Structures are given as C-alpha cells and as structure tokens.
Amino acid sequence: MEDYNFQTKAVREGTNATEEQEHSAAIFLTSSYRFKSAEQAADRFANKQKGNVYSRFTNPTVEAFQNKLAALEGAEKCQATASGMSAIFATIMTLLKPGEHMVASRCMFGTTIVLLNNIIEKFDIQITFVDLKDLDAWEKSVQKNTKLFLLETPSNPLGEVVDIEKLAAISKKNNIVLAVDNCVMTPALQKPLALGADLVIHSATKYIDGQGRCLAGAVAGGGLLIDEISSFTRSTGPTLSAFNAWIVLKGLETLKIRMDAHCKGAKKLANWLSDQSFIKKVHYVGLEDHPHHEIAKKQQTDFGGIVSFEVSGGREEAFHLINNTEMISITANLGDTKTTITHPSSTTHVRLSDEEKRRSHITENLIRISVGLEDIGDIIADIRP
Numbered sequence: 351m352e353d354y355n356f357q358t359k360a361v362r363e364g365t366n367a368t369e370e371q372e373h374s375a376a377i378f379l380t381s382s383y384r385f386k387s388a389e390q391a392a393d394r395f396a397n398k399q400k401g402n403v404y405s406r407f408t409n410p411t412v413e414a415f416q417n418k419l420a421a422l423e424g425a426e427k428c429q430a431t432a433s434g435m436s437a438i439f440a441t442i443m444t445l446l447k448p449g450e451h452m453v454a455s456r457c458m459f460g461t462t463i464v465l466l467n468n469i470i471e472k473f474d475i476q477i478t479f480v481d482l483k484d485l486d487a488w489e490k491s492v493q494k495n496t497k498l499f500l501l502e503t504p505s506n507p508l509g510e511v512v513d514i515e516k517l518a519a520i521s522k523k524n525n526i527v528l529a530v531d532n533c534v535m536t537p538a539l540q541k542p543l544a545l546g547a548d549l550v551i552h553s554a555t556k557y558i559d560g561q562g563r564c565l566a567g568a569v570a571g572g573g574l575l576i577d578e579i580s581s582f583t584r585s586t587g588p589t590l591s592a593f594n595a596w597i598v599l600k601g602l603e604t605l606k607i608r609m610d611a612h613c614k615g616a617k618k619l620a621n622w623l624s625d626q627s628f629i630k631k632v633h634y635v636g637l638e639d640h641p642h643h644e645i646a647k648k649q650q651t652d653f654g655g656i657v658s659f660e661v662s663g664g665r666e667e668a669f670h671l672i673n674n675t676e677m678i679s680i681t682a683n684l685g686d687t688k689t690t691i692t693h694p695s696s697t698t699h700v701r702l703s704d705e706e707k708r709r710s711h712i713t714e715n716l717i718r719i720s721v722g723l724e725d726i727g728d729i730i731a732d733i734r735p
C-alpha cells in the first residue's frame with residue numbers, strides 16, 4: 351500500500367482476513383498452532399516455510415499490529431513487545447555486549463533512566479549521559495566501542511528537541527545505531543527513520559492505544575536489525591499478547607485524528623497558561639518563544655499533547671494546583687483520552703537523584719499535563735492556583 355497516505359494506511363494496512371472474511375481484525379488467542387504433518391512442523395522450525403509456530407514469536411494479531419506500525423513509521427519491519435520498557439531493554443541487550451558503550455540523553459522517561467543506571471550497568475555496559483540538544487556533547491562522547499545513541503525528542507516533560515538529521519549524521523559517521531523513542535510524537539507527528547534514525551521505539555501504552563487500556567511496546571526499523579531484536583525477544587519472552595495487540599492495532603486506525611485533537615487542545619492550553627499570573631514558565635515546544643521551536647517545526651508536523659509548566663512557588667503550590675482540579679485525573683500516565691496531571695519530581699522522576707533532577711530540570715514547581723480529548727474549555731476551567 352505504498353502509494354496511500356498516512357491515514358489510509360492507518361485504517362487499511364496490515365490486516366489480513368481469514369477465510370471467514372471478518373471485516374475487523376480477529377484476535378488469535380492461541381498459544382500454539384497445529385501443523386499439517388511432521389514435515390511441515392520440521393520446515394516451520396527450520397524457518398524453511400513461513401507460518402505460525404508458537405505465539406511467543408508468531409501470532410497473526412501481533413503480526414497485523416507490527417505490519418501496520420511498520421507501514422506508518424516507514425520501517426521495513428517491526429517487533430512488538432509487552433511494554434515500552436521491554437522494547438527499550440530488548441534494543442539495548444541486542445545491540446550491546448559487556449565492555450561496550452552507549453550514549454543516552456539525560457532527559458528521558460524516568461524508568462528508562464533507572465533501567466540504564468540500575469540494570470544495564472550490571473551487564474558491564476558503559477553509559478554516557480548527555481544533554482539532549484547538545485550535538486557537540488553527543489559527538490564528543492563517542493568512543494571506539496560506542497554502539498548505540500538513545501533518546502526521546504521532544505523530551506518529556508520539558509519538550510526539548512534535538513535535530514535528528516544532524517545527530518544521524520554523527521551516528522552514521524561512527525557506525526552507531528541511532529534509536530529514537532517516538533512515544534510522545536507517534537508516527538502521526540514525527541518519522542525518525544525518514545530523518546536518518548535506525549530504530550524507532552514505542553511505548554504503545556500511550557498514544558497508540560490512546561485510551562488507557564493496556565500496555566504494549568514496539569521497535570521498528572531496518573529488517574536486519576529488527577530480526578536480531580526479534581531473535582532476542584523470541585528467546586527471552588517479553589513479546590506482546592494477542593489481546594493487547596488487537597487493542598493497539600485498533601488504536602492505530604484513529605491515531606492521527608486523535609493526535610490532531612490532542613495537539614489543538616495542548617496549543618490552546620499552553621497559550622492560556624502563558625497569560626496566567628500564577629504561572630512562572632510554560633514548556634511547550636509549540637510556543638514560538640520555546641528555544642527549540644524552529645527545529646521542532648522542521649522535523650515534526652505538530653507539537654504534541656503534553657504541556658509542562660512551572661507554578662510560582664515550590665512543591666506546596668504545585669501540589670495545591672493539582673489537588674484543586676476536579677475533572678482532570680491525577681495520574682502519571684499520558685496519552686489518554688482523559689486529561690492527566692502529574693508532579694514529575696515526586697512521581698515519574700522520583701527515583702532520580704537530586705543531581706540527576708537538577709541536570710534534567712525536574713524542579714519542585716513543575717507540573718505536567720497530558721491534554722486529553724475532553725472539551726478544552728472544560729480542561730482550562732479545571733486549572734486554578
């Protein structure tokens with residue numbers, strides 16, 4: 351379906367009906383598959399014949415999700431995983447051996463930082479953290495044994511951006527895999543592979559499901575790299591269940607329409623917050639005075655649904671504003687139809703040390719809102735100092 355536009359692919363790509371001719375994708379809730387003969391079983395296990403074997407590594411519902419997401423990211427292949435974290439873990443474990451080195455952005459999802467600091471470290475893999483936007487720092491961190499650059503852009507919660515094309519030039523020159531966690535943008539707003547990245551990582555738990563129902567993840571990119579990652583997930587097991595695959599498959603069909611609505615609401619909220627006297631600073635890359643607005647405009651089609659802001663004061667004032675909301679959900683999740691509000695320093699980023707918090711600008715007066723799909727007037731009316 352090469353010639354179709356994004357939204358048509360989102361609806362039509364990647365779903366093959368069975369002989370029952372079901373119009374919506376079927377859910378294949380089966381752990382294994384019968385073979386027609388011992389010979390067929392042998393051929394499937396030897397990879398001589400394509401077909402289903404066992405749902406840890408082949409399942410038609412999961413495959414439909416993988417195909418649809420690959421089409422939307424412009425990837426050759428995609429491997430689905432049980433969660434965003436397992437997608438990140440599988441990527442790192444596939445690409446790095448003990449004694450090797452990776453460079454990571456300092457501004458990433460809190461659990462990603464914990465994974466790197468507390469778990470990846472145990473495998474004797476060295477990690478250098480850099481400031482996301484500082485291209486020189488990325489380049490200077492490269493060693494002979496560097497295998498991976500890992501980042502999110504825009505970063506969450508502050509919405510800082512790195513120029514993916516320029517970073518890809520550095521990674522390519524040094525034979526390093528560039529992996530972009532595209533969770534907060536989704537392929538509806540940003541296509542890292544087209545900008546030169548080698549892998550796109552997703553927590554499909556967020557906007558791809560978009561309705562707060564399940565956990566899911568994925569890695570998409572070139573066929574050879576994804577085959578290696580698939581062989582890791584096949585042997586270690588953090589793959590996606592058919593049921594959750596069905597949910598996120600249906601989520602992809604409406605992704606762009608929902609993202610457009612999230613972006614529209616977030617823009618209105620960011621503009622409104624900018625005018626309020628109880629707000630010290632608004633971090634939304636869609637605002638023209640955001641330092642990374644121009645790069646964002648170049649590589650994204652819109653600015654996303656997450657708005658962060660600093661209230662005047664500290665933790666007490668931030669907690670007060672959060673507790674003062676009536677409709678908005680106090681929850682650490684993002685990318686839901688429901689608007690959510692969170693205090694990063696005491697929740698998503700609580701396991702960071704004070705020094706790590708300081709370096710990634712997670713201050714006590716910082717609040718993050720993931721703008722949902724309610725009426726934006728009602729959302730704004732719920733935010734009071």
Ligand SMILES: *Cc1c(COP(=O)(O)O)cnc(C)c1O
Binds near residue numbers: 433461556567
């Ligand atoms: C939530 C999130 C993850 C982790 O995904 P899970 O599905 O919760 O495991 C990774 N990266 C980003 C940017 C996220 O927001």
